[in-house]
Amino acid sequence: MLHLFCPYCQELREENEFHYRGQAHIVRPKDPESLSDKEWGDYLFFRNNSKGIHHEMWYHVSGCRRFFNVTRNTVTYEIYETYKIGETPAVTDKEETE
Amino acid sequence: MSDLTTFEFAARAQNTQGATRRETPLHHVSHQNAEAAAVVFNEVPFCAQLTLRGSPENPDFLAGVEKVLGFALPVQPLTSHASDSYYVFWISPGEWLILAENIEPAVIEASLRAELTGHFAVVDVSAGQTLMTLSGEAVQQVLQKSCGYDVEASLPVGKVVTTTFAKATLVLHHQAEGKYFLIVRRSFADYVWRWLVDASAEYGLTVV
Amino acid sequence: MSQQNRLAQGGRIDRNRVLNFSFAGQTYKGYEGDTLASALLANGVDVVGRSFKYSRARGITGHGSEEPNGVVQLGTGDSTVPNVRATQQELYSGLVSNPVAGWPSLQFDLMSYLGKAGAMMPPGFYYKTFMYPQKLWMTYEHFIRKAAGLGKAPTAPDPDTYDKFNQHCDVMVVGGGPAGLSAAYAAAKTGARVIIADEQSEMGGHLLTFEQTINGQSSSLWLAEMVAELNAMSNVKVLPKTTVMGYFDHNFLVAIERRTDHLGERAVSGTRQRSHRIRAKQVILAAGAQERPLVFANNDVPGVMLASSVTTYIKRYAVVPGHNLIVSTANDSGYLAAIEWSKAGRNVVGIADSRPHSDGALVAEAKALGIDVWFGHGVMEVKGGRRVYSASVAAISAEGDRIIGDVKTYDCDTVATSGGWSPVVHLSCHTGSRPVWRDDIIGFVPGKALQAQHCVGSIMGDHQLADCVHGGLETGSKAAAQAGFGDGELLMTKPDIERLAEGKAQALFLVPHKKNVSRAPKQFVDLQNDVTAAGIELATREGFESIEHVKRYTAMGFGTDQGKLGNVNGMAIAARSLGKSIEETGTTIFRPSYTPSTFGALAGRDADTLFDPERYTAIHQWHIDNGAVFEDVGQWKRPWYYPQPGESLSEALNRECLATRNSVGILDASTLGKIDIQGKDAREFLNRVYTNAWSKLAIGKCRYGLMLKEDGMIMDDGVTSCLADDHFIVTTTTGGAAAVLEWLELWHQTEWPELEVYMSSVTDHWSTMTISGPNARKVLAKVCHDIDLDKEAFKFMEWRNGSVAGVTARVFRISFTGELSYEINVSANDGLFVWEALIEAGKEFSITPYGTEAMHVLRAEKGFIIVGQDTDGSVTPYDMDMGWCVGKNKAFSFIGKRSFDRPDTQKADRKQFVGLKTKNSDEVLPEGAQAVWDPKQAIPMTMVGHVTSSYYSAVLGRSIALAVIKEGHKHKGETLYFPLADGRVIEAVICDYVFYDPEGERQNV
């Protein structure tokens, strides 16, 4: 069971207080009608399947009911950081590959 | 105008002397399974409970609320403040739960709306949740059976957390040494109560 | 003879407390402090089971969780537990146990059974059985299923209780031997919160059977003081009888404490087992090491035991499990068995030591006792069926790979072997860390720590007591410092402990035989799964080079044993056969659970009525009192229908529906989700998340809305009402309430934080009761005097503030039945009172409470959809013929809109929402039935849609159904067929989905 640091509650909480909400930093296109079917399909359906660094969104459902982001290693489940919506991650794939 | 509206309400008298009747979610509860019970339970009936939303970065909002409550909103995560009239719990950034035992929710809501301008929200949730208190020698053990949160070391007096309790979610507040507030959504109150009865069985439970 | 193998003195048992117990129907006596295994050995019970594949007699081999043979079915009836290790089960008075090996009796011979199918199950049996023609599987399935489980599950509910405890600590210590105790002590002295768990009934580990001097005193004194001191510290939890069964992510461990298993079959009171869910800042693994047997011919015959187990039975339980002992060892520690055996006054035939020489202290002690030591020798084979009667001792080469001299056979009844010590790397493996082979200690040690984890003592191959205690103290204070307690400096002095002189151990796994492996008598590697050295060699010959494949081919390390005794020997034999080193071959990984865990301990109190929250409305008690049958809707308990005495479901349903259509019904709709939305951008927010347009919804008005996912599919629906220009109340489906609020928060928080809206759930605050039917207004008028109920003053799809039965109320004139309806919302504290007032006021109109089933029928008669029943996440508003709900001219491209133009949503043959009338009007289609155009076509038929809702409609006097059918809208009037599993084919005509009052006149009266 993961132990996640909620950046809003400012402390570590057990995984069962959270909902996993998939890949982070997917921005809704400003003008969906101007997108081709392929572009819209990419936004709708296609997600990374990273082995290693993954930026993902979690929801503190049994807590402050805030969404936030997590940088997690999908192999080791190590969590490098959690950060608020709108913030940029400090740990990214490039740094990790050294 | 239709004649229906002039229809006399004959059944009115069947209300106990015209009065209405209110019930808390756990009004039916009574329990005593031990002489010297190590877990003590109480449901505090009919507290006013209001959700207050607004920006902690908005000085007008903070000032307006302070004027009504008589103290500043606790803006640090997981903190609370209590006065003679109110408890206020931080719930989320920009969200607080106001609790009062002796003031009508409509009165609190009206005072807040009178003072506040701009972007804010006040929602009466008084009947939507209930306040339980839990204390006694074995309160720590019962909470450890129920909550994954580190109640023993991470919840000093005054702190408030929203967390899981068995498979429910509630607001847990360490109100005084060895005494906890559990604020539970109405529809989950019975489940939480039955869980507490079960978890307390080995220590003894009494309702006051 | 009773307890013929019990010594008159010694052991950690209470000879004054005699306990009667039974095994396989025989009764015996033991003492308090015994395990079932020690008591069986004391009584001279040799055979405790039969092996599952070859059906060979098996006896007790070990003394702890590594025991592969002494696995019993404990207890009787409902509280029976399979797969209990006799070596771990403390004896209690009246204990009843039976062998569990999948076969009916200890005497049963499998060979005669499988004789005609083949001489034996070869290695690769599982593999081949799954891979080759199914008929072979059918032949063996019965036996496999029986054998694989090793034991029988109880058939009735478990009468005992189990619970869970959430624990948090700074330092978690796994293992209560000298290293673990020292680590816990050092950590606790810093003030850190410490938990120490050990699977045995007493803390002490190796010190329970082995004595050495610590600070000039006996180590047993040191142990007693250490345990007493830890127990006295308020920041320490000492958990004996507690197995850490799994080590999970982020230092989360699950430990199962057996609280009453040592007292009796049933817990007299309290919790039988408690599962501790531990979140630790730092973890110290001090789980020790398990002795590894040597593999030789017929090494499974009862009487062949681990050397350390022989020592343990003598020292701890005062049981000498035989009379004439031969030890076969590749290291010094095996000598201890011979020393204790000799001290107990029984005969040691000799010690076969595979090494050329050793100057170790134990070797010297054995020699001083006059025991024969045969260096350069090993036990090559034993003879015996139900007990060893002789052992063949051979001179072997220095490399340990061949016989180089004569073979001598000695009479004996016990052979104790030691091939070395395998660190207990299981928990470290659970974290995903691969163990690392170390030639110097001849074993795998935990690999790189992936979490805040430390290892100390025998688990790192450090077997000397001094290393365990000193290392434990250092590791304990280091871990505490990393958890924020102390600076890592020791707060105590390290005790003086002499290092024992030790000869270098030899890496010997398989003792060579005169015949090669494939021809020698069976040399068992994994006793529980009957895996032999020959089987492993066969696997490598057949091309399985990865150790993970060898495992699956041979079944080595399967089952409840999880390879505790056999794995390292198996890896070594595979490596040799492949011509590789053990390091290159590697090891398989261990997974939770470390030892078998009861389902009870995993479930805890989350069972029966506490399994999941049951949510009740404020009116719940009234429903119970009035005979409601309940239905689960999400976690809610909703009245399904209210049968009167003697009434069937359909009779009650017809009555409730007709009462509503003809007079007035009342429904508890409190479970509907309600979300309060405030803020100046509330309208804009609603415009974005709903298909409908909200800009013009006036105060006092309500509107039905559809919510889509971004893929254009219907997600939820409900009525939204405008309370003020910046204040709305949204209703959701009962099941969707929480998900919809999360969905709205998601868009607000992550995409449109600039919109000034706040959303709060008010589902539980309001009791909602719907009165519906031609007399609804008359009923409401009796209890509501401050709202003008005139049909023009208070129109359909409007709401009003007022009071009902003297209680402040919000009344919505909306309808899900097609009848004149009012939805009355009051504070839930007043809910039951107002409900009772409505029932009272409705008496003269025979007001009838109706449940969810009637609600479903009434809305289906009107063709109103239920999201999640008529929709399934794959239908758009257009598929449901609800284009009227879609605001086409909204400025913002609302969620899901762009997807209406996807090729998938545009394709011609989408399933569309229609009504169905069966040809036989009494026949009710099953929900989910698949539609075909031609029932005579060959199977598999082309299916063109399915029934989503289907009922008997009392008001229409016929069955009705709703369905989604490919291009259904243009096929109205055509006949579809529904072939059912029972062979019937139901014929139905596609029709409009509104069956009743198509003009919608009844709700507008």
Ligand SMILES: [Zn+2]
């Ligand atoms: Zn939070």
